[in-house]
Amino acid sequence: MTIQHDKPGTPQGPSGPEPTGSPFDELTDERARQLVARYPVARSALLPLLHLVQSVEGHVSQAGIEFCARHLDLSAAEVSAVATFYTMYKRKPCGEHLVSVCTNTLCAALGGDDIYARLRGELGVGHEETAGEPGTPGSVTLEHAECLAACDLGPVLQVNYEYFDNQTPDSASELVSRLRAGERPEPTRGAPLTDFRQAELQLAGFFEGRDSDVEAPSTAPETVRGARIAAEKGWTAPAMPDEAELPPVPEKK
Amino acid sequence: MSEPTPGTGVAPLTPVLTRRWLSPRSWSLRTYEQLEGYSALRRALGAHPDQLIQLIKDSGLRGRGGAGFPTGMKWGFIPQGDGKPHYLVINADEGEPGTCKDIPLMMADPHSLIEGVIITAYAIRANFAAIYVRGEVLHCIRRLNAAVRDAREAGYLGKDILGSGFDLDVVVHAGAGAYICGEETALLDSLEGRRGQPRLKPPFPATAGLYASPTVVNNVETIASVPYIVNGGSDWFRTMGRDRSPGPKIYSISGHVERPGQYEAPMGTTLRQLLELAGGMKDGVPLKFWTPGGSSTPLFTSEHLDVPLDFEGASEAGSMLGTTAVQVFNETVSVPWAVMKWTEFYKHESCGKCTPCREGTYWLAQTLQRMVRGEGTESDIDTLLDVCDNILGRSFCALGDGAVSPITSGIKYFKHEFLELCEKNRTGKADRSADAALAGAH
Numbered sequence: 160m161t162i163q164h165d166k167p168g169t170p171q172g173p174s175g176p177e178p179t180g181s182p183f184d185e186l187t188d189e190r191a192r193q194l195v196a197r198y199p200v201a202r203s204a205l206l207p208l209l210h211l212v213q214s215v216e217g218h219v220s221q222a223g224i225e226f227c228a229r230h231l232d233l234s235a236a237e238v239s240a241v242a243t244f245y246t247m248y249k250r251k252p253c254g255e256h257l258v259s260v261c262t263n264t265l266c267a268a269l270g271g272d273d274i275y276a277r278l279r280g281e282l283g284v285g286h287e288e289t290a291g292e293p294g295t296p297g298s299v300t301l302e303h304a305e306c307l308a309a310c311d312l313g314p315v316l317q318v319n320y321e322y323f324d325n326q327t328p329d330s331a332s333e334l335v336s337r338l339r340a341g342e343r344p345e346p347t348r349g350a351p352l353t354d355f356r357q358a359e360l361q362l363a364g365f366f367e368g369r370d371s372d373v374e375a376p377s378t379a380p381e382t383v384r385g386a387r388i389a390a391e392k393g394w395t396a397p398a399m400p401d402e403a404e405l406p407p408v409p410e411k412k
Numbered sequence: 413m414s415e416p417t418p419g420t421g422v423a424p425l426t427p428v429l430t431r432r433w434l435s436p437r438s439w440s441l442r443t444y445e446q447l448e449g450y451s452a453l454r455r456a457l458g459a460h461p462d463q464l465i466q467l468i469k470d471s472g473l474r475g476r477g478g479a480g481f482p483t484g485m486k487w488g489f490i491p492q493g494d495g496k497p498h499y500l501v502i503n504a505d506e507g508e509p510g511t512c513k514d515i516p517l518m519m520a521d522p523h524s525l526i527e528g529v530i531i532t533a534y535a536i537r538a539n540f541a542a543i544y545v546r547g548e549v550l551h552c553i554r555r556l557n558a559a560v561r562d563a564r565e566a567g568y569l570g571k572d573i574l575g576s577g578f579d580l581d582v583v584v585h586a587g588a589g590a591y592i593c594g595e596e597t598a599l600l601d602s603l604e605g606r607r608g609q610p611r612l613k614p615p616f617p618a619t620a621g622l623y624a625s626p627t628v629v630n631n632v633e634t635i636a637s638v639p640y641i642v643n644g645g646s647d648w649f650r651t652m653g654r655d656r657s658p659g660p661k662i663y664s665i666s667g668h669v670e671r672p673g674q675y676e677a678p679m680g681t682t683l684r685q686l687l688e689l690a691g692g693m694k695d696g697v698p699l700k701f702w703t704p705g706g707s708s709t710p711l712f713t714s715e716h717l718d719v720p721l722d723f724e725g726a727s728e729a730g731s732m733l734g735t736t737a738v739q740v741f742n743e744t745v746s747v748p749w750a751v752m753k754w755t756e757f758y759k760h761e762s763c764g765k766c767t768p769c770r771e772g773t774y775w776l777a778q779t780l781q782r783m784v785r786g787e788g789t790e791s792d793i794d795t796l797l798d799v800c801d802n803i804l805g806r807s808f809c810a811l812g813d814g815a816v817s818p819i820t821s822g823i824k825y826f827k828h829e830f831l832e833l834c835e836k837n838r839t840g841k842a843d844r845s846a847d848a849a850l851a852g853a854h
Contacts, residue, residue, distance in 0.1 A: 244590065305757055307548055362547055366554065384673030389423070389426075405645075
């Protein structure tokens with residue numbers, strides 16, 4: 160891999176043209192400018208920009224680092240320091256799909272460790288490794304994840320950050336076989352699967368043409384258990400007064 | 413101390429934040445408006461901002477992200493008339509093991525958070541707010557983005573909101589996989605496009621937060637409570653829960669229970685009551701240990717079934733309320749194994765900034781792994797406690813304190829399990845040396 164160093168006199172900042180052979184097209188450049196404009200201070204756009212880079216390349220390459228650096232007028236080293244801190248930024252090309260299995264204590268006790276072991280064996284890969292040629296249809300990157308904030312639905316796993324709840328080694332195995340065969344099974348909660356890159360584009364904040372995704376299910380029976388019991392039993396919070404008073408404006412001390 | 417529910421006439425479950433979750437398309441602006449949505453905003457914009465800060469102080473609302481800091485007081489710390497921009501940042505980086513309340517809230521009812529954001533921003537005089545959501549929850553981020561867009565189109569966000577002259581922009585910001593960004597100053601660094609590492613305090617975010625300007629950082633559940641307090645008043649809010657921990661709270665029950673899920677009950681509800689609602693222990697296998705509010709809160713056992721789960725109750729019994737992430741484990745789960753798994757988590761998530769946490773969690777994980785493999789000795793227990801002692805209170809932020817909670821509480825209540833592992837090692841070794849002696853005998 161060739162690392163391109165910034166040369167003195169090279170145009171910097173978002174106005175500078177993309178270097179020849181850059182994997183980032185004009186649309187990506189325009190999206191990057193939109194991200195920078197969202198924040199009071201440009202550098203705040205760095206995390207979304209790195210998600211944007213992954214939507215194009217399926218990982219954060221050196222070219223991706225330099226793309227972010229150019230848009231934020233940072234050095235490649237400054238961007239690299241950030242990219243390597245966060246687990247969602249992948250340094251190696253990702254599969255068409257990313258499968259994340261929660262192996263934190265609670266999910267693990269309910270079967271998460273068994274699920275991860277089974278998938279690892281069947282795919283023949285370890286943590287952050289890919290079965291198949293990265294980026295090609297049916298390729299799957301496997302990872303064990305920390306708590307995914309769905310503990311009432313454990314053991315959980317995610318495909319491209321959409322939830323598959325209450326999994327077993329068998330259900331997870333079937334799910335991954337279908338992904339490998341080019342199918343896209345429906346998540347329990349979340350939008351119909353696309354691929355890792357499209358998910359990363361959405362994480363960067365771009366949802367154009369995807370309005371129907373918003374309608375996709377988000378509620379499991381577990382989510383509304385308390386609400387449902389309350390409704391059945393007629394339990395409610397105490398009634399609010401018709402006209403609650405606001406306190407007076409406090410006197411300045 | 414008053415009892416949490418008996419005698420007060422308050423129901424065992426008090427859906428406030430979860431009230432709309434059963435409604436069709438509960439996340440849509442239309443449903444939200446049909447169910448009193450944005451009525452609190454109109455009321456708030458007609459009030460003086462200082463009245464709102466006073467209202468939240470009077471309500472006794474305390475932060476729902478784990479620390480329980482009084483919300484109104486936090487807002488009151490923002491210097492007014494200082495000529496600097498003010499910021500509101502929502503901590504939606506839900507990642508404390510066991511915690512799963514904010515993500516379902518934002519998916520089911522994102523507008524309640526956004527209405528709370530607008531009212532809070534108006535109260536503290538902020539014109540820019542960011543909702544920092546962990547990156548792994550795409551559907552939640554999708555719903556929030558749609559809600560912000562719809563709120564803007566309806567005139568609840570943007571310039572001159574509802575003709576009040578108040579302007580507010582809200583950005584939904586996806587994180588990228590780092591538990592430490594749930595720590596408020598690490599979150600601010602991350603939001604500024606840096607590595608998510610905590611800052612030295614003071615200065616506190618109230619004076620030097622985002623972009624070194626006065627900033628309020630509040631949890632999702634805290635801010636989503638605000639519209640209800642504006643509509644119901646502080647006295648109404650205080651009809652639920654206990655004097656110093658008022659209001660309703662979403663308890664997330666997970667693990668070995670018959671019906672895990674989200675249960676919104678008055679503060680001070682006990683595990684015994686929650687288990688009753690959740691159908692008891694799964695398949696009747698008895699309870700062994702549980703966390704009251706995530707893995708960073710010291711473990712409880714079956715002796716603690718009647719501890720009132722509010723800030724004072726949990727703390728008086730030797731733990732913390734945390735995020736009310738009630739993780740329930742039955743008799744089949746080994747405590748040293750569970751503690752090892754949690755420690756591996758803290759080791760992975762330690763940001764590396766300070767030595768006690770970075771090195772300490774590394775060695776704690778190694779020691780626990782050795783014990784669980786059956787290669788530990790009794791002195792390892794002392795080593796663990798010694799390392800914990802060097803992390804607790806000596807780390808840069810609360811991650812280090814959280815990391816030692818499962819270990820010290822695990823050893824406090826279940827030392828025999830750690831000793832049994834050592835005993836197995838000793839007898840195993842004796843057997844092996846006996847075999848070796850016999851092998852040499854012939």
